[in-house]
Amino acid sequence: MKDTNVADDVMRAAVELFAANGYANTSVQQVVEAAGVTKGAMYHYFQSKDDLLFGIYDRMLSLQKEHLDAIIERGGAVGDVVRAVCVDVIETSIDFLPEGTVFFRSMHMLTAPRQSEVTRRRRDYNDTFAALIEQGQAEGLYRSDIPRPVLIANFFADVHYLSHWYSPEGPEGKTLLAEQLTDLYLAGIDARAANGGAR
Known part of the structure; x- marks a missing residue:
């Protein structure tokens, strides 16, 4: 069963970072670090x-x-x-x-x-x-x-x-x-x- 909390955490971190720094200036690495997950976990939900x-x-x-x-x-x-x-x-x-x-x-x-x-x-x-x-x-x-x-x-x-x-x-x-x-x-x-x- 998928852990939807991971997807929510990634989404929440992305919104905060995109709002603060801009989409173009935010890396995937920054998103996963802010969400407290691995890149693999993020890519499970977002390609x-x-x-x-x-x-x-x-x-x-x-x-x-x-x-x-x-x-x-x-x-x-x-x-x-x-x-x-x-x-x-x-x-x-x-x-x-x-x-x-x-x-x-x-x-x-x-x-x-x-x-x-x-x-x-x-x-x-x-x-x-x-x-x-x-x-x-x-x-x-x-x-x-x-x-x-x-x-x-x-x-x-x-x-x-x-x-x-x-x-x-x-x-x-x-x-x-x-x-x-x-x-x-x-x-x-x-x-x-x-x-x-x-x-």
């Missing part, structure tokens, strides 16, 4: 430093996709589903703030196959989210005077920018912040915003 960087993002994205699918499966009005999805993706992004910060700063250094895999995974999430927005537009909830990709990019730009200013030690907890950002986003795409507030 390369590239694989480790991908794994950092994969863990976060996999969790967010699982949550997205579960929220949709529960059903309900599309407006409620979209709101729940938005709150969740902000909360989980805050939970994985160090991982997200490291990944977005270093993703251009991934090998081409890994970059393609990241693109595919992100597109899968994006397409599912886009389908919800499309349904809301069809029901007259969300504005259609702005292209759907712009509406979607507006939300995820805020999510990706979190690491530049949000601090978990700040006065607002993740749930309150997630609700506030979601309220701002949904108010901006509300169909009433396209015609001065009147349906």
Whole structure:
């Protein structure tokens, strides 16, 4: 049976080192020393430093996709589903703030196959989210005077920018912040915003 604690220790050490020194300036040897494991133990879970960087993002994205699918499966009005999805993706992004910060700063250094895999995974999430927005537009909830990709990019730009200013030690907890950002986003795409507030 695999010792998942080893993988967690390696991942945690990698995130800390990549954040402090940069991905390019961190060696595999530094990661294994910080994790207190051997190179052999690390290579049991991660084939390369590239694989480790991908794994950092994969863990976060996999969790967010699982949550997205579960929220949709529960059903309900599309407006409620979209709101729940938005709150969740902000909360989980805050939970994985160090991982997200490291990944977005270093993703251009991934090998081409890994970059393609990241693109595919992100597109899968994006397409599912886009389908919800499309349904809301069809029901007259969300504005259609702005292209759907712009509406979607507006939300995820805020999510990706979190690491530049949000601090978990700040006065607002993740749930309150997630609700506030979601309220701002949904108010901006509300169909009433396209015609001065009147349906």
